[in-house]
Amino acid sequence: MAAFDIADIVQSLQTVRQQWREVQKRSLEPGGRELPAREALADIVGALKGVLFPMRLGPRDLRQESENFYIGHALDFALQGLLAQAKLELQYKARHLPRDDQAIDTRASETVRAFAGALPRIRALLDSDILAAYQGDPAAGSVDEVLLCYPGILVMIHHRIAHELYRLKLPLLARIIAELAHGETGIDIHPGARIGSGFFIDHGTGVVIGETTIIGNHVRIYQAVTLGAKRFPRDADGHLEKGLARHPIVEDDVVIYAGATILGRVTLGRGAVIGGNVWLTHDVAPGASITQALTQSAEAAANAQVRQQQS
Amino acid sequence: MAAFDIADIVQSLQTVRQQWREVQKRSLEPGGRELPAREALADIVGALKGVLFPMRLGPRDLRQESENFYIGHALDFALQGLLAQAKLELQYKARHLPRDDQAIDTRASETVRAFAGALPRIRALLDSDILAAYQGDPAAGSVDEVLLCYPGILVMIHHRIAHELYRLKLPLLARIIAELAHGETGIDIHPGARIGSGFFIDHGTGVVIGETTIIGNHVRIYQAVTLGAKRFPRDADGHLEKGLARHPIVEDDVVIYAGATILGRVTLGRGAVIGGNVWLTHDVAPGASITQALTQSAEAAANAQVRQQQS
Amino acid sequence: MAAFDIADIVQSLQTVRQQWREVQKRSLEPGGRELPAREALADIVGALKGVLFPMRLGPRDLRQESENFYIGHALDFALQGLLAQAKLELQYKARHLPRDDQAIDTRASETVRAFAGALPRIRALLDSDILAAYQGDPAAGSVDEVLLCYPGILVMIHHRIAHELYRLKLPLLARIIAELAHGETGIDIHPGARIGSGFFIDHGTGVVIGETTIIGNHVRIYQAVTLGAKRFPRDADGHLEKGLARHPIVEDDVVIYAGATILGRVTLGRGAVIGGNVWLTHDVAPGASITQALTQSAEAAANAQVRQQQS
Amino acid sequence: MAAFDIADIVQSLQTVRQQWREVQKRSLEPGGRELPAREALADIVGALKGVLFPMRLGPRDLRQESENFYIGHALDFALQGLLAQAKLELQYKARHLPRDDQAIDTRASETVRAFAGALPRIRALLDSDILAAYQGDPAAGSVDEVLLCYPGILVMIHHRIAHELYRLKLPLLARIIAELAHGETGIDIHPGARIGSGFFIDHGTGVVIGETTIIGNHVRIYQAVTLGAKRFPRDADGHLEKGLARHPIVEDDVVIYAGATILGRVTLGRGAVIGGNVWLTHDVAPGASITQALTQSAEAAANAQVRQQQS
């Protein structure tokens, strides 16, 4: 059997890690893992899905007459788990400050309590999203099919949870929860985005919605739509300025078709319709319809160019 | 340790659920889960993959001389599982009618029997897809690599199974199976789409193929291609009309390059070639080559605009 | 209970398999599985992630003072596993040659030894990628958040491992590892692509980077960017020519915004900036800024076309 | 690789099964499994342990303030599971009668409802067993240690559940539950045995307690004690007579030391003490102390026989 120089490679890897830790000014004291954990958050979100939609996303053996028992237990599991993860994030954020466990415990408890209080509101918002999908997609057979199948609903369950945590100043937990859905659906919604009720994303793969985006009620978007930033201004020191409002505002009842790219702090007025593949960096008036006019004439031109294929 | 008002939140969540169930006119009788299950279908499709490709996608310990034993057992598992899920879908569909278990049992059995009979044909179609991928991709090293690695093959295994179930009037099972592959590959093929032999999707992320699409033999498409609907007509009551033929017809030997968007009930004639990023809402003649003519001149223009970067 | 004609279907499936195996000139001798296994490679890559980033991607219970013990054991597991998979690939490749187990063992051992030696370099490159992401994304809170959350980092861990295996002539293992990441992130990087240090992919869904692509240092790209081939030349016999340099060269410090499509063996000169949705098939000079000029004027025109919506 | 004549052996095994099924007059109609399942009952008993002792045997993450939520959900799971298993046993018992699903459903529901109503009483009895163990064993550190560690408690949890099911005429479910504990502890209590409160078995391995045994309150027994039958009377046809009272009656406050064997329908009067290894087939008066008198003198004699060892 082949033998490898395990010890040598272990040594070389240590050297590289050492360099990184020095550059990053990491503490070299011994210790354990101090960061929130993706797997733990996946379990927590899994439990919250059951809490929110017990008969659809809860355990298969659940029966309606014992829903509340299940919900109470799953909720306790989820909140205690969230509390532990919240402490990890808060401790991590305060890692360069003098240690104050009591303050962190208090802060974490208050935050999770506030989060818990938001759950009924989150459920109501998700109900509006499900209805919007059912009413907006001719292929949807029932609201249950929508909840069970649509990636656009899965991503919104994650987003509405993540956004609440983002608002409560736990951006890292929020981000991990968002990326869990991004991985499953190909839809990348930053937890900072503010999204109204009745939001529907159809197909969804490739959608990107940036951190400071604001979306009104009853908005519908399709796959590969980007609501992004146009520029990344830097401060005097050349560092990126963080937290600037740099993504679009989308008012109520707007529809954005597949592949459209909307960049910068522009406003799409109420009821506007943005055609597929459109590239937009300016405001759009309420009720306006933006279509890819020239490209359509380009298509006409292209059609005129038709020539026989040789192969 | 922090305590949370679990009971209060449980109560509030119940109120929200109650509202939803009233709006949705849900039965409030106690009862269990009545919908097909994503996990069960994942297991069933997993078994069917082994049935179709025993030495590649079956259990790792399988040996050629006992293939048929394995297939028989896995097939029995898959069909019994499918029978149970089919009953759930049929019962769900008939939930507002007088209950008739016998009729549903008979219907489910006939459907699953018909599905089982289609499996050899499905395998033969998938063989043609694998060959097409091998012959169409210069990076493909062998047909086995194609079967093991290509997301375009994974999605077609799901699609050919899902489409058969869709044809047999089990659209919800079909949809769940399709979404399982959508989640894994980023390729969203509605189970209603009719697709000929030797179909190859390269890379695939972002592809969307709509419900009434018809695709001929030996068609090849690339990532981010949309075969979609142009409009969603509504009926007199303002509801979306469901089931209308609203997606493209793609004839034999067509190639569609990455990012092309084809919308509406248009026909791409036999052997047509559609260039990347093209936006198409009209028919294309057989043998025609559509390229993004203007955009290319746009690029030329853009090149002329080159200016020195400051940073 | 319904009974199905299991035996008949098993028989029909055997007939179809037989046909395929004859067409593919497969040996019909009894035997077991001879191909590398996706699940085994997933485990191996999982272990290598822990080896490379023990305190972030290793086991949750790990403590800094026993890092090296863990790394040594995980590395041994990963290398022995890789050795077994490497033999499977080499045997498969040589399946039409006279069997020479000794030669394959030697070759596999040398290859895995070389791979192991590359790990410290791979870690250093990945450190540069993480820094690039942190510095390039205003939404990034810390380097740890980047490592834990960003799909662009996940895909680069897979790529840098896969590329090393590709260089060491194990293209099938490399491809499987790349597809594992493609499935999770929607980012499709062929393991053949050569990528410099400090590479950052933001959002990422829909990115495709082809086999012969060469990317310099400090390059940044966004979602849905394609670095693809323009044509697939065929040889005299009509077969695709494999291995030709057919994808772009991207020099240091280039930025490519979302949705841009760069096709063919073109060169994007050092420091060039390629705007979103641009379609490029020509070289770009160093420092040049390509923007979608006409499309922007198209947008202006489109804006002029605004008309009141009826609905 | 070696090949085996799988098909031949499969055929021979079928022949043997056929013979058995003929001898046993088994139906040869196709069908599924009709018997209760060991694994399902293990899960059900696992849930009931949590229901009875939530903070000790329930999930590790449980917190006192959400105990009742957990209990309600686990109870629902356990009762629904028990209902399904009860139907299987009742159908099996009635397998030679005309099929009457409705009667079986009603009977199963009533039985499980009665079982559920007994749970608080079972918990109170188990509390008395735990106290008895704590008070009777000088090595016991706390009641919690007793509940967590003592096989004599584990077996009584199973027994008190199994006995209730036995009383409710589900002897097969009862037996499976008893055997699960027998396997774990080496203590074999037939579910038919009637056992009072405050029962304590120390060490326990090898204890056998027969079907018609009756045990009063505050009885204590040690390892390898047998409360068995003396004879197995046969009826006129030579078959064993089933259901006869054939095992001992043990009155309140009796102590039986290790290895004692008590056979037949004898009565050990209140407060009697039975010495280790005693062999008893007669009644014992209340308050009497039975010791192995002769064996002790045998020991004395043996001591006299001492001779030097050669080895």
Next chain:
Amino acid sequence: MAAFDIADIVQSLQTVRQQWREVQKRSLEPGGRELPAREALADIVGALKGVLFPMRLGPRDLRQESENFYIGHALDFALQGLLAQAKLELQYKARHLPRDDQAIDTRASETVRAFAGALPRIRALLDSDILAAYQGDPAAGSVDEVLLCYPGILVMIHHRIAHELYRLKLPLLARIIAELAHGETGIDIHPGARIGSGFFIDHGTGVVIGETTIIGNHVRIYQAVTLGAKRFPRDADGHLEKGLARHPIVEDDVVIYAGATILGRVTLGRGAVIGGNVWLTHDVAPGASITQALTQSAEAAANAQVRQQQS
């Protein structure tokens, strides 16, 4: 957090291992595990249980019409697994001889083939055991209950498999399989023991049956019966002589009650009945009944000694 001197302890443990390996003359060359694996054998026996009793111990979803498919596949799994374990045992046994892989492969294949051929006979023997238990225990409700619940049947399934492997000169595999059942049932049957048809062990905990025991047909024994060796003769060098016939011969139709100890190469003649707790080191004539005569009078005496208890 506490830190421990991991490296020091690792070093000390290495020293101890080194000493053992030197004393045991172990090769110090690097290498992997060379011994059969308990877990692998547990899986193999699990599969064989399903092969032997598909509708009772096979997968829960199995249906009678696809029994043979399941059996064929499970058998292939079990035999291939056994082949691998057999090679490990044969290599281990030959570890001090010149390596001859080919001979070991041939030998292992022949052995496993012979084992496979014995399976139908093993099933028929086990059927006789099940019948014997059903007919011999007044508490047995059906043959199915016996198969599902009785530890005496579980241990015989293991024993009849293990004995076949013992006969085929794979004593280590045989022993591991026997110990798996010993752990579950508390019944310790050495795989060397030869046991006729219709063998029934009731309750069983504490039964020990030695390596050279020979048991006829229709024998029944109870818990804590020992069929053991009386002495362990040593050879001229003071080592134990291995393989001598040193355990009892039990002829047809013998019954041995609980706790009886029979030691040495004695013969219990056909139809003999051995009472509980009897200690026997001599032959017993056919038809004889051995009871613990004196002990019973001892009991009488003891009864005479009854005195009032003080406590």
Next chain:
Amino acid sequence: MAAFDIADIVQSLQTVRQQWREVQKRSLEPGGRELPAREALADIVGALKGVLFPMRLGPRDLRQESENFYIGHALDFALQGLLAQAKLELQYKARHLPRDDQAIDTRASETVRAFAGALPRIRALLDSDILAAYQGDPAAGSVDEVLLCYPGILVMIHHRIAHELYRLKLPLLARIIAELAHGETGIDIHPGARIGSGFFIDHGTGVVIGETTIIGNHVRIYQAVTLGAKRFPRDADGHLEKGLARHPIVEDDVVIYAGATILGRVTLGRGAVIGGNVWLTHDVAPGASITQALTQSAEAAANAQVRQQQS
């Protein structure tokens, strides 16, 4: 579907729990689980087995050249886990005292450090046990077979770990570890028992060794041997006196055959041999051989009683 009065039963169970908690003077404050966990200790002991015998009980993929890496990592896991469990036991023990986390942390760390230091000694003792089994059992084929198969070795691995923890004043952890082995082997050794080197238990089911037992070097015992207490003295208040020396002292080189019962603080002198089923409550001189003299004559008498069987 049947519905059960879940809420009522939950309520009744709460009442019973309440009563218990009041009687037990349990705190009614909300809180989590405060006791050590059986599953956690099972994992810890599993890791320690690998640490002690890496190539036999460690992971199957382990190779000799990376043993130390594995050991270091597994040791760290085991010790950190033990530390957490130790704190739980110490906190539980101090639950009625003012809380002092710091003191408990310090105490737990010191204890675990001391335990870790004992591991090399434990391994050496276990090596002596393995040798003793190999040399004492004519059926043992190799030392490896002994380590892999013999329940007497399994129980000693647990005991030597548990005894160390008992000595270090963690009796509850010790007891749980002992019971894990008791459940698997039917051998019940109290962790308090002091046992010398080269200890061998053959077969083992039913062995009981009490808390204050002292066993010298090279002692051999067989199944169903009891080393127990004769009486349980009570103090003035009628409570059992705990901790008194009440079990036998067994000097070097003693052999005790199956079923022997030795009770009370008696001494079996060096080299004594205790025959099977002997009942002993007095000292035995060094070198003495105790046999069941009278019972043997009883057997002779019994043999004389032989009468023809009627059945």
